[in-house]
Amino acid sequence: MTIKEKLTILSDSAKYDASCSSSGSKRKNTDGVGNAHLSGICHSFASDGRCISLLKILMTNVCIFDCKYCINRKSNNIKRAIFTPEEICEITINFYKRNYIEGLFLSSGIIKSADYTMELLIKTISLLRGKYHFNGYIHVKAIPGASNYLLKKLGSLVDRMSANIELPSNESLKLLAPDKNTDKISNIMQTIKDKRNRNFVPAGQSTQMIIGATKETDLDILSKSDAMYKKYELKRVFYSAYVPVNKDKMLPIVNMPPLTRENRLYQADWLLRFYGFKVNDILDSNNPNFNLLLDPKSDWALRHLNEFPKEINTASYYDLLKVPGIGVKSAKKIISNRRVFKIEFKDLKKMGISLKRAKYFILCNGVYFMNQSLFKENIIKNNLILESKEEIASGVKQLCMFNE
Amino acid sequence: MNKVYLYDGEFSSLLTLIMSLIQIKPKDVFIKSDGDFKPNLLDNPIYLNIENKEEKLKYINKNVSREVMHILYYVYLSNDENKENVMYYFLLNSFKYGKDILYHGDLNCVNKALKISKYVGNETHKLKGFLRFKKMKNNFYYAEVEPVNNVILLLAHHFKMRMPNEYFLIKDVKRKIYVMYDLKKLTILYEEDIKKLNIDVSNDEIYIEELWKEFFYTIAIKERENKKCQMNFMPKRYWNHMIEMEENL
Numbered sequence: 001m002t003i004k005e006k007l008t009i010l011s012d013s014a015k016y017d018a019s020c021s022s023s024g025s026k027r028k029n030t031d032g033v034g035n036a037h038l039s040g041i042c043h044s045f046a047s048d049g050r051c052i053s054l055l056k057i058l059m060t061n062v063c064i065f066d067c068k069y070c071i072n073r074k075s076n077n078i079k080r081a082i083f084t085p086e087e088i089c090e091i092t093i094n095f096y097k098r099n100y101i102e103g104l105f106l107s108s109g110i111i112k113s114a115d116y117t118m119e120l121l122i123k124t125i126s127l128l129r130g131k132y133h134f135n136g137y138i139h140v141k142a143i144p145g146a147s148n149y150l151l152k153k154l155g156s157l158v159d160r161m162s163a164n165i166e167l168p169s170n171e172s173l174k175l176l177a178p179d180k181n182t183d184k185i186s187n188i189m190q191t192i193k194d195k196r197n198r199n200f201v202p203a204g205q206s207t208q209m210i211i212g213a214t215k216e217t218d219l220d221i222l223s224k225s226d227a228m229y230k231k232y233e234l235k236r237v238f239y240s241a242y243v244p245v246n247k248d249k250m251l252p253i254v255n256m257p258p259l260t261r262e263n264r265l266y267q268a269d270w271l272l273r274f275y276g277f278k279v280n281d282i283l284d285s286n287n288p289n290f291n292l293l294l295d296p297k298s299d300w301a302l303r304h305l306n307e308f309p310k311e312i313n314t315a316s317y318y319d320l321l322k323v324p325g326i327g328v329k330s331a332k333k334i335i336s337n338r339r340v341f342k343i344e345f346k347d348l349k350k351m352g353i354s355l356k357r358a359k360y361f362i363l364c365n366g367v368y369f370m371n372q373s374l375f376k377e378n379i380i381k382n383n384l385i386l387e388s389k390e391e392i393a394s395g396v397k398q399l400c401m402f403n404e
Numbered sequence: 405m406n407k408v409y410l411y412d413g414e415f416s417s418l419l420t421l422i423m424s425l426i427q428i429k430p431k432d433v434f435i436k437s438d439g440d441f442k443p444n445l446l447d448n449p450i451y452l453n454i455e456n457k458e459e460k461l462k463y464i465n466k467n468v469s470r471e472v473m474h475i476l477y478y479v480y481l482s483n484d485e486n487k488e489n490v491m492y493y494f495l496l497n498s499f500k501y502g503k504d505i506l507y508h509g510d511l512n513c514v515n516k517a518l519k520i521s522k523y524v525g526n527e528t529h530k531l532k533g534f535l536r537f538k539k540m541k542n543n544f545y546y547a548e549v550e551p552v553n554n555v556i557l558l559l560a561h562h563f564k565m566r567m568p569n570e571y572f573l574i575k576d577v578k579r580k581i582y583v584m585y586d587l588k589k590l591t592i593l594y595e596e597d598i599k600k601l602n603i604d605v606s607n608d609e610i611y612i613e614e615l616w617k618e619f620f621y622t623i624a625i626k627e628r629e630n631k632k633c634q635m636n637f638m639p640k641r642y643w644n645h646m647i648e649m650e651e652n653l
Contacts, residue, residue, distance in 0.1 A: 004618055011622045035566050042637065043533040044648060046624035049633025053533075056623060094612045097545065097567065098537045243627045257627055337509040340501075351509035352519060 013061040018238035022053040022102040024203035025159040032133025054105035063109030067177035085124035103137030114145035144184035160203040163188040172214035189232040204235035212242035212258040217288035264290035298324040325357030405448040413437040423460040435488035478521035544571035620648040
């Protein structure tokens with residue numbers, strides 16, 4: 001088999017992993033090749049709009065597991081391939097020096113045993129860091145069930161190490177990925193959390209959940225994310241709209257991946273991490289799923305209209321963050337600017353703060369942007385839905401959250 | 405006739421000219437680099453005789469923050485038609501308002517300076533990803549870029565840190581400027597300095613490019629195709645120097 005054929009097989013089977021991030025590490029160059037860029041760099045964008053930052057490949061798509069949703073499950077009759085450590089290093093270095101990539105994202109099917117696979121991964125990364133003097137970004141997937149001493153060895157070589165939980169509940173995992181139980185994943189996450197420092201997984205860990213393959217509500221999924229962020233100090237949870245690659249009576253039939261739902265989860269995930277929202281502010285047992293017509297913050301704001309409009313010149317940082325359309329950067333800018341002058345509507349525009357959604361929810365110096373008698377739920381709601389529909393139709397802004 | 409103050413295109417010359425003008429306080433200020441200025445009937449070009457250049461530069465460095473200097477430099481690198489005037493008013497107000505200058509969103513010059521420098525920073529960041537090197541016969545790496553703003557020196561600094569043991573040459577196609585790295589330092593070169601560029605690629609170049617294109621096309625999930633999103637993040641103007649996009653042009 002040629003290198004090119006191997007690359008086709010082993011990148012094709014790696015593409016369903018949503019993570020592409022190369023941020024969070026400050027690895028320096030020590031007279032070799034490469035360094036890491038703290039904010040990450042996207043080197044290209046594939047035709048699905050996803051950022052290409054790392055050479056995302058499997059070491060092998062041979063696997064002893066039989067996870068129902070996975071293209072590489074052992075019961076599938078597909079072409080199998082395996083890269084040698086040298087081959088992976090050569091491609092990585094050659095791509096890196098031409099500036100195609102920021103580094104390597106290496107995952108693998110489980111060949112022979114978890115420990116055997118893990119040792120091959122360690123051999124590859126050691127070679128890349130050692131003989132090839134590569135100081136660029138490396139993200140590696142830890143193999144569920146591998147021994148802790150191997151986890152610790154691999155973690156000391158890479159910028160990010162992670163394990164995918166894949167499904168939001170134990171029952172679903174049992175149903176669709178019987179070999180991959182939750183304990184194995186939690187053990188990896190706990191070990192990384194406990195050992196993490198400047199020289200061990202400096203860019204932290206992330207995980208991924210498949211959306212729409214099982215019966216969980218958005219509330220279930222978001223609660224799971226929230227719990228994992230708190231318990232394991234994850235940097236990111238990636239959400240991956242279910243794309244059917246296998247036929248199985250356990251799997252649902254879907255025509256289109258649930259991309260809007262995926263987008264809403266990313267938006268809500270942001271609200272949890274940076275905007276001071278709690279899971280129960282966003283969803284609860286009466287409303288366990290997202291409104292697909294409105295982003296979660298607008299939806300929340302309309303349900304709490306009595307807290308609005310907020311005065312731009314006096315509202316606290318977290319109150320500003322509650323305004324739909326105002327993000328972390330805008331809120332900080334407003335706060336630093338209003339110490340120096342009184343902000344009016346025309347200033348916000350000049351400062352580059354988007355008023356598209358925000359205008360309905362704010363006052364500037366006591367002034368509303370239109371007749372204040374129009375500050376009514378149904379009027380605002382209709383306008384927001386109209387704008388949201390236009391955005392979806394344009395196809396640009398939506399569904400691009402995973403790149404940020 | 406409108407007075408137009410000219411400078412030689414260098415950052416330090418522009419700063420000293422702006423300092424001189426701040427002292428003279430003319431009624432209207434128009435500044436242009438002599439390379440950009442086109443003689444016409446309405447404009448009266450003026451070269452000021454600037455004294456004490458060193459002192460003027462020291463004064464600026466002492467009286468504005470590093471952040472303000474950074475913004476001034478990035479605006480200077482931009483392609484904005486009025487950049488010199490934006491810099492004039494931005495520096496004038498920086499002296500007036502001190503460290504609060506960056507928070508004066510009520511002043512046009514502040515918003516413009518922030519916007520332009522952000523644009524230059526964004527383009528530099530994008531090109532740190534989108535620039536493509538080719539490996540050449542005699543073992544150096546060569547890239548061509550066509551940035552809107554004059555950012556190849558910033559790019560070269562990035563690659564010098566990243567690949568200190570590789571010779572490389574980056575060309576700004578539109579401006580016809582090159583930055584060369586010789587394992588020690590970066591040098592700016594012009595068309596006349598490059599006598600004969602050997603543009604033969606190394607033997608494995610085509611093969612590696614093929615591998616990269618194969619990876620690029622395989623990694624996309626067909627069920628999620630979204631070319632608008634792709635183009636939004638990777639504007640078309642960068643495509644003709646990215647080997648994986650050539651077929652899409």
